[in-house]
Amino acid sequence: MNPLLTIAQTTAPITPADMGYLPHIMLGLYMLLLVWLCYLGYKKGEATEVDYYLAGRNQGTLVTSLTIMATMFSSAALLGIPGTVYRDGLAFVPFALNLTVGGIGIYLLGSRIHRLGKARGYVTPADLIGDYYQGTAIRLLATFTGAMYVLPYVIMQIKAGGYLAEQLFPDVQPITLMGEQFDMFRIGVWALSLLTTGYVLIGGMRSVAWTDVIQGFLLLTGMLLAGLATVLYFQNHGGFFNAVRQLPPEAQSLPGATGKWTPLMMLSICLFAALGAIIQPGQWMRFYAASSVKTLRQSALTFAIVLPFCFIFGIMLVALGARHEFPPVYKYTEEQTKEMAGWTPEEAAKQKPVLHPHEKFGPSPADTDKAVIVMTQHTVPQVFGKTAGTFVVTLILIAILAASMSTADSNLHALSAILTRDVYDRYIHRSATEKEKTWFGRIIIILATMSSVLFVELGEKGGEFNPLTLITQLMLLAVAFSSQLLPLAIDCLYLHKGTRAGAMAGLAAGILTVLLFGPFPALILDENHPVLAALLKFTTSASAQIHISAIGIIVNTTVFALVSCVTPKLSPYHLLKFKEVLYGGYKNP
């Protein structure tokens, strides 16, 4: 018998009192390490735009691999996705295969983006798109698309900071500051925002990437360790797969407990959303920042193999185990109960209850996102004992924090780059010095952080303004926006058939489609109007079958192709400049 398992006979789950000051010490050490790396990044950096945003285009394989992985691995990886597996069961496990597609995308798209970026001095995605299609409007549209991705992603990470603070320090009393009461959730939100903003402001890309290395190691370790603890825990409770076999049939089959994850939905996510996530502004800029194509090739291989492995054989096991140990229940939400107050029993019987997580997670359906946190606190001490268990639980919680911070910093940094480079530099203050540009970028980072904190706080206050409660929903919506750059990227890098008007029309159509098929129409359209109600019904039904990123890309590509057929082509001499870089020695036929 595994010696670790002998401990499990008598050890109860860790309570906050058991953890003592260890979380404070470990969190303090982690933050000190980040501050030190930030200082190193600042000392090594130069006061130029390219250095602040791309770390001198000289990042090696280790830094590039881990910064790409850490940027991809957000709070969704350790909270939202396991939360969805907990809720829906095995139906959501195929989601992990989107990462193999993403890895291939890093090489096929990233290496060409890198080559063009290095040759033509690009910093942002819109630099490449705008330069290739030779237009101001297309450049602004690409900038807007990037911004639409970044904000939901930052909001999601900041929200995760609040969850973690609640779990790490549940007994801390709320504090009052300037008349405002701050509970642990709000303290976590503000602490994560301020720390992350601090090191992005000071050190730029170099600090972001170096902290990503530490955060990348932490979160890979955390995912595998949490999975290992779950499997070892179940060895003493009849076996892991035996427990999974006992889950209800709805959790062992498609389309999952909520009925959302059909094969078509999973395929559209794995093909389109995966590539959309790879060409988000933060990743795109990492392709420019890599030192060579060889670096990207190695990063792509690591990404395609290591990340899905950590999901399938790590964190997803935790979520499946949590579903067995803390089964969710169907019950009516507060709103449903209020609505049903005056109904007859026959009318009430037609109302479907909503799947809620186990009471240990919290009262809201969105609390499914806490599956890893609750399960880890339950299993780890039983596997490793209380002392080592406290250390491992804290390490896993810090890994979740690291995942949130590494994505938030990359996205804040990318937003700063795209607004400075694509808007301020070109349309507001053309003669700005390098110093002025970096300072403008820093102001953007502060404003973006503050807006994200405001959004999270408004969302937490509840009421009707809480359309995006689940982290996975936020993630998939953000990816739907960034994936609209995919048809343009493929044309710039491979096909060279599109026109400027075609690219603009396609991108605009794609963004409008995402807006129309996303959660926004339900917030603003009058459901009592027959035409609007029919439109709403159609968009809701379509987006339940196929992911909105795929709907957007289909519309985008169709419009792009059709308009390109009837509008003036780009000059062959202009295209030749790009083909020479991409294919080397290319001769115009």
Place this chain on the structure above:
Amino acid sequence: MSNLAKILSAIILLGTLMGAGPGLSLASPAPDASQPATVFGIPVLYAWVAFWFLVQAAAIFVASEKLWKPQDGGATDKLEKEV
């Protein structure tokens, strides 16, 4: 495109279609099944996804070793240095 590239592309596409697409219908038990479907004691849906991941991972590894060149498409280091 070389024959190896065609074969590996087909394997990766097949892996995606089978592991995360219509192929899932072949492995997924009926939602109202009374007995869980398993392979060697592992729930069949989990085993299916893990299998196709391993297939894809092997294909990507071979592609990275045999096809993904540092100077893909013919662009040369010299050109990069000149720029």
